[in-house]
Amino acid sequence: GIGNCAANPNTACVESFSITTSDGKEVIAKPLSKFPKDAKEFSGKVNSDGSGYAAGLASWIWRAEGDGPGSEHDYLLTGYVQSGGQNRNQSWDDLHVIQFFFEVVPIVRESSSLVKAPEKISQKRVGKNYSEVMSTNYESACFANDTGICLHRRDFPTKSRLKVTLQLPKFISGWLNGRLNKPTVTSAPLSPSYDRVVVDAGPEQNIFAGNWMKKSSLPKLTFKTDAAARMFTGLTNGDNPMSLRDSGEDGALDAYETWAPYLGEKAFAINETWTLSNARVDNPSSCVKKGAGVQGVVATNASAYEATAPTYDKSTGTLNYKVAAPHFAPDGKTENIGTYGLSMSTSLIKCMYGVDQLPTSASISITASDGKERVSTVALQQVGNWVHLSADNFTFSSPTLKIKLNQSAAPASDNSSAGSSAPTKSAAPAAAAAPKISITCVKGKVIKKVIGTAPKCPAGFKKK
Numbered sequence: 001g002i003g004n005c006a007a008n009p010n011t012a013c014v015e016s017f018s019i020t021t022s023d024g025k026e027v028i029a030k031p032l033s034k035f036p037k038d039a040k041e042f043s044g045k046v047n048s049d050g051s052g053y054a055a056g057l058a059s060w061i062w063r064a065e066g067d068g069p070g071s072e073h074d075y076l077l078t079g080y081v082q083s084g085g086q087n088r089n090q091s092w093d094d095l096h097v098i099q100f101f102f103e104v105v106p107i108v109r110e111s112s113s114l115v116k117a118p119e120k121i122s123q124k125r126v127g128k129n130y131s132e133v134m135s136t137n138y139e140s141a142c143f144a145n146d147t148g149i150c151l152h153r154r155d156f157p158t159k160s161r162l163k164v165t166l167q168l169p170k171f172i173s174g175w176l177n178g179r180l181n182k183p184t185v186t187s188a189p190l191s192p193s194y195d196r197v198v199v200d201a202g203p204e205q206n207i208f209a210g211n212w213m214k215k216s217s218l219p220k221l222t223f224k225t226d227a228a229a230r231m232f233t234g235l236t237n238g239d240n241p242m243s244l245r246d247s248g249e250d251g252a253l254d255a256y257e258t259w260a261p262y263l264g265e266k267a268f269a270i271n272e273t274w275t276l277s278n279a280r281v282d283n284p285s286s287c288v289k290k291g292a293g294v295q296g297v298v299a300t301n302a303s304a305y306e307a308t309a310p311t312y313d314k315s316t317g318t319l320n321y322k323v324a325a326p327h328f329a330p331d332g333k334t335e336n337i338g339t340y341g342l343s344m345s346t347s348l349i350k351c352m353y354g355v356d357q358l359p360t361s362a363s364i365s366i367t368a369s370d371g372k373e374r375v376s377t378v379a380l381q382q383v384g385n386w387v388h389l390s391a392d393n394f395t396f397s398s399p400t401l402k403i404k405l406n407q408s409a410a411p412a413s414d415n416s417s418a419g420s421s422a423p424t425k426s427a428a429p430a431a432a433a434a435p436k437i438s439i440t441c442v443k444g445k446v447i448k449k450v451i452g453t454a455p456k457c458p459a460g461f462k463k464k
Contacts, residue, residue: 003057
């Protein structure tokens with residue numbers, strides 16, 4: 001698990017945690033106690049090549065006194081770093097870090113002598129020559145529990161932002177994703193094996209797409225990819241009457257497209273969370289370097305999304321990203337409003353676009369499933385060696401987001417997929433930046449202002 005750095009340094013842990021309230025006040029949280037209090041822990045070591053395993057630590061409860069009204073000010077900061085290996089010819093490969101998950105949960109306690117702590121059991125794997133250590137927990141109504149204590153989720157403080165500093169192994173992934181609102185992320189080396197990752201973001205909606213239906217009413221489903229089909233093997237062969245899948249796992253978008261006609265356009269449920277995890281599939285871009293630490297984070301409230309870095313389309317010069325979710329909230333009337341936030345290291349975004357210099361703004365084109373397009377200009381916020389941008393106020397079911405750098409930047413001297421290249425030298429002084437021009441575009445009663453060095457009205461709009 002991911003513990004408290006003050007109690008267990010030099011492993012995957014939380015270094016600090018704070019909350020910024022709606023009035024702009026930052027509340028510094030303090031670690032209160034580990035949970036469960038008697039949880040057994042073990043040491044670990046992750047090497048600079050990613051081999052080994054992180055320590056197995058208990059989660060911690062942190063207190064942010066003054067985060068809002070009421071008597072509850074505690075948060076459970078929980079997660080894990082998982083390592084794995086393969087058994088080849090009766091011999092196990094070295095363990096390597098493969099998966100990461102982290103969550104901040106505002107909690108309220110319920111005390112009862114009937115609540116039991118979870119237990120660990122060792123169980124022999126059927127047909128295998130080894131045993132598995134598993135957790136058993138019969139307190140299904142609790143988010144987490146210990147002897148005599150049941151923890152339940154409570155709401156996040158209204159319009160709050162959470163800032164978490166984590167120490168993470170470099171090899172978890174170059175790309176992370178999460179339920180975060182307008183995230184800003186930075187990462188810096190801490191040691192040959194670990195990075196310090198700082199994430200500042202608001203909690204975000206988690207839109208669940210789902211439905212209860214009679215199996216007899218379903219035809220035989222055909223999935224576009226094997227990855228999508230594997231997600232529901234237990235459901236289709238009758239082993240499991242219910243299937244709960246991760247929004248960003250391999251095949252999630254293809255699976256959603258197949259299931260959409262049966263799920264309907266009404267969300268099954270919506271809650272608010274603050275989570276961060278690594279992509280469980282390989283990134284298509286060679287710019288995302290394995291072992292180079294965290295290079296990017298994408299966040300959205302969609303039910304299904306691409307967990308990897310956005311793909312670069314050379315024909316349009318855009319980074320493309322797909323999301324999907326039901327059009328309406330559970331009430332069937334309120335539209336679900338989509339959000340998208342992107343944080344990337346400057347070296348990664350330069351590599352993907354094949355440029356040496358970054359402009360100050362980008363255009364985000366959102367194409368809805370009915371083909372209608374909306375274009376907006378957003379600022380590229382640069383903090384240190386990271387760039388941040390966000391888009392919201394778009395609707396579902398399955399829009400495609402395209403991000404294009406607005407100003408012409410100097411092309412990279414080599415193939416963009418090979419990594420960011422060194423800046424070119426020139427004896428001539430740099431030319432003055434082209435002045436920005438503002439134009440007004442009209443489409444019926446809709447008026448848009450477009451700003452840039454050579455602004456153009458979006459498709460369907462006319463210059464006023």
